[in-house]
Amino acid sequence: MTGKSRNWVRIEADIVKGREEGNWKKLIELAEHLKSRSPSSECLAHFLIGEGKLESYLEAFPPVEQNNNKARSGLSEAKRYLLSTVGEQGKQAGFLLLDVFLLLGKTHYAMGHYEEALDYYNQAELQSLTEKHLPSRSLRIVAESYAIKGMCLEKVPPLSSSKYKQAEWDEQRIQCFELAGDLTLRYLQEQDKQQQHSSTPGSYSPQPPNPAKHIGPILETALQRAPILYMQTGKLQSAVSRYRVMLSAIETAATQSLRLTLTRRLAEVLLRGVTGKVYVNPERDSNIFPKKSKGVAESPWKPRRYIGQHLFVPRTENEEIILLLLISEAMAVRDAVLSQSPEFRDARIHAYKNATAVYDLLTITLVRWGYIDLVYESFERAMKFSFEEPHVWMQKALCLMSMGQYPRALKVLKEVIRLLPTKVLPCLLAARICFEHTNQFAEGLQWSCQALSRETSSPQNLASRCHLYIGIGYSLQAANTTLKHEKQQLIQSALDSFHRAQQTDPNDHLAEYYLGLQYAYNGQLTEAVAHVKLALNLNAEHVPSLQLLVLLLSAHKQTAEALQLLDAVIQEYPDNMNLHYTKAQLELQHLGGEQALHTAGNMLALWKNLYEEQIQADVMEQSDRRSETRSVFQMYSSELSDKDSKCELLITDKLNYESYVDDNVIVEFKADDKIYDVGKGLVYHYLGNQRLAEKTLRDAARIDPSSYQTWYNLGCVLESMNEFDSASDSMATALEVETTNPILPYSSIPLTFE
Incomplete structure (x- = not known):
């Protein structure tokens, strides 16, 4: 008897170990051995064989909907063994009935028989189970049962359409998944605990156990479903x-x-x-932080949680x-x-x-x-x-652009362009950096042409933008070319590209804006006004279009209309320094210095506020502002990097509005290179070096032939050299240019791509 008792204890221990570890092959062998050695244990053996066959089958073919038909034949034997334990013998071994019903519910769920599964869970009185300490294997069975019941309820909605029944059904599903989730977490914690106890002391493996072996699709659903249902019910x-x-x-x-x-x-x-x-x-x-009542112990079905005084x-x-x-x-x-x-x-x-x-x-x-x-x-x-993953490279490039690190961003974009050989957008971004930040106009034009080539071979609805960028490239090159024939060719190419952009997308305000700007550069003011008005019809809030219209009005000498428009736009975009600067220039020439200085004072106050906001936020860009805050100051110095340089620049720009008269010639101090060359030519003139003054002014005229001050000053220099015919021609040119000259150069409008 003693030997038999010891043998029975050993077999029982092996059975428990096989169930806990999920060693179903060994468990079935032990059950067959038990059945042959002890006929009185046939009911237990059949349960173990049914359990082993069920779990080993579901490990190979998970209980998902597409496997339902296969499971109906594949689980027939497991179902037969489990059903055999529900008879009189099973009732005598009552401690098994709960697990039998729960496993039969799982079997029928795997077969797609959801109502039958719910019947077995009702027979097991699943909703009434007491929250008590359970062995690890039982924890998993109960956790899966609650999860399966929740999933079966989703397949078998209530017959009644009443709101009460619907709410009751929602609540029941959520309760099932919450219980299943808690039990799953507790079960997995117990598994880890057992593994730590069974591991060899001092041994360590850097690789965690395979999660799929421990959790499976049912328990994964148990953990994730409850919060989703809460969101679905609001x-x-x-x-x-x-x-x-x-x-x-x-x-x-x-x-x-x-x-x-x-x-x-x-x-x-x-x-x-x-x-x-x-x-x-x-x-x-x-x-998360429940109020604990005295004498109430934590539920053994709840997962253990992190606790401590120093948790963040x-x-x-x-x-x-x-x-x-x-x-x-x-x-x-x-x-x-x-x-x-x-x-x-x-x-x-x-x-x-x-x-x-x-x-x-x-x-x-x-x-x-x-x-x-x-x-x-x-x-x-x-x-x-x-x-070789372009998404992260693209995000890094955009991040570098946002940080103002444009040369690095361009290098990363080149890698993105290589990784995405058909995509248009990276080419356009590279072109934009070249045009807007690195002054690599030829390279930017190449990227724009490559973008158009990609768009042609693989349409991405960006053809209009490709033509627009090509036009911008030609226009920028034209502005920086002194050879007349080459400049004319580039201007015509720019106009052709802008027209193609407009024809490709007639609703694109940028195409109309750039057509207006290019015609303005060419002195074709009527065409320029027509296109900028079309641009504003398409996008009434486009600040560069509004600023261009102001400059065109000033070129037509419609000063009152220009100031009226400026006041309205400044009310809408009060932090746009370009608009204030334009207003001050108009006031200086037409309303007097006192009014201009008042506007300049407002600009200084605005600049101070913007600067202080930047310091407080510790960022250089005010990303949440509505309007473009890039000013002409920033055109002269693209980044105001420290306080000293800002203050120095501020003083320089304050002097823009203070002028003095010497020999009936107004000399303005500005940071713009073109106007500075005008000032340098006059200095040579006053010092008596007329030939050097002439050369400097002619160079300035080639760079910006629309500056009437340059032609007028050149005429003065030529007159002092007794070259009266040439002087007369220069003066006539100055008069002709002045009649269509805006209050500020059109190039004072920042380059825009939006």
């Missing part, structure tokens, strides 16, 4: 609380990859739906979102697959997709609040697993 705060509860549970090996999904989804919910007064921080969330608890939605995304990023980088070997391809793609989803959210979040540096640091970390 209970966002409950969804947030549920995510927080799961994330505050002590991490396990099997939930490491799942936690990345949960943190990202919670961040998405907070970003999209929970802001301002709706937001409840974790400290005030009773599900976010106070605002911004803090919580950034914390979640930074945690997500850390996990995504940790899980990145660096090997490029073919056998790791699927794992590499999966890890990369997870990482890019996090980086996209992180970009949206941090850019919204102006933390471009943090975004850049994240993309720097992403480079190590982004080999």
Whole structure:
């Protein structure tokens, strides 16, 4: 008897171990052995065989809808063994009945028989189970049962359409998934605990166990479904609380990859739906920090949670979102697959997709609040697993552009262009950098032409923009060319490209704007006004078009209309320094210096406010402002990098409006190179070096033939040299140009691409 008793204890221990470890092959062998040795244990043996066959089959063919038909034949034997334990023998071994009913419910769910599965869970009185300590295997069975019941309820909606029944059905599903989620987390924690106890002391493996072996699709659904149902029923705060509860549970090996999904989804919910007064921080969330009653022990069905006095608890939605995304990023980088070997391809793609989803959210979040540096640091970390992946390279390029690091951005864009051989947008971005920031006009034109070539071979609805960029490239080259024949060719090419852009997209205000600007450069004011008015009809809030119209009105000597328009536009865009500067120039020439100085004072106050805001925010760009704040000051010095240079520039521009008269000639001090060459020519003239003065002024006239001051000063110099015919021609040219000359050069309008 003693030997038999010891043998029975050993077999029982092996059975328990086989069930806990999921060693179904060994479990079936033990059950067959038990059945042959002890006929009285036939009921137990049949249960174990049915359980083993069910679980081993579902490991090979997961219980998902597409496998339902196959399961109806594949699980017939397992179902037969389990049903055999429900008879009189099974009733005598009552301790097995609960597990039998629960496993039969799982069997019928795998077969797609959802109503039968629900019947077995009702027989097991699943909703009335007492929350007590359970063995690890029983924890999993109960967790799966609640999850399956929730999924079956979704397949079998209530027959009644009443709101009460619908609400009851929603509540029942959510309750099932919440219980299933809690039990799953507790089960996985118990699994980790057992593994730690069974591991050899001092041994360590850097690789975690395979999560799929431990969790499977049923338990994954159990963890993720409840917050989704809360959102579907409009209970966002409950969804947030549920995510927080799961994330505050002590991490396990099997939930490491799942936690990345949960943190990202919670961040998405907070970003999209929970802001301002709706937001409840974790400290005030009773599900995270419940009030504990004396004498009430924690439920054995709840997961163990992180506790401690020094845990960081976010106070605002911004803090919580950034914390979640930074945690997500850390996990995504940790899980990145660096090997490029073919056998790791699927794992590499999966890890990369997870990482890019996090980086996209992180970009949206941090850019919204102006933390471009943090975004850049994240993309720097992403480079190590982004080999030949254009998305991250593109994001890095955009980040560098936002930071003002244009040469580096251009280098990264060249890599993006290589990685995306058919995409048009990277070529246009590269062209924009060349035109707007690096003055590489020829290279920018090349990128624009390449963009058009790609658009032609693979249409992406960007043909109008391609023609527009090509026109901008020709126009910029024309403005920087002194050879008359070459300049005329470039101007005509620019006009042709702008017309093609307008014909390709008649609703594009930029095409009309650039046509108006180019005609203005050519002195064709009637055509220029017609096109700029069309541009404003298409986009009445386009500031460069409004500024161009002001300059055209000033060229037509319609000063009152120009000032009236300026006042209206400044009311709409009060922080646009270009508009104030134009107004001051108009006032200086037509209303007197006192009014101009008053406007200049307003500009100084505005500049001071903008500068102080930049210092307080510790950013150079005011990203949340409505209008373009780039001023003519910034045209002269593209970045105001420190306080001293700003103050020096401010004093220089203050002097723009203070002039003195010497020999009936007004000399203005400006930072513009063209006007400076005018001033330099006059200095040579006053010093008696007339030939050098003539050369300087003729060079200035070639650069900007529309400057009547340059022609007038050249006439004065030629007159002093007794070259009266040439002087007369220069004076006549000055008079002709002055009649159509705007108050400021058209080039004072910043280059625009929006």
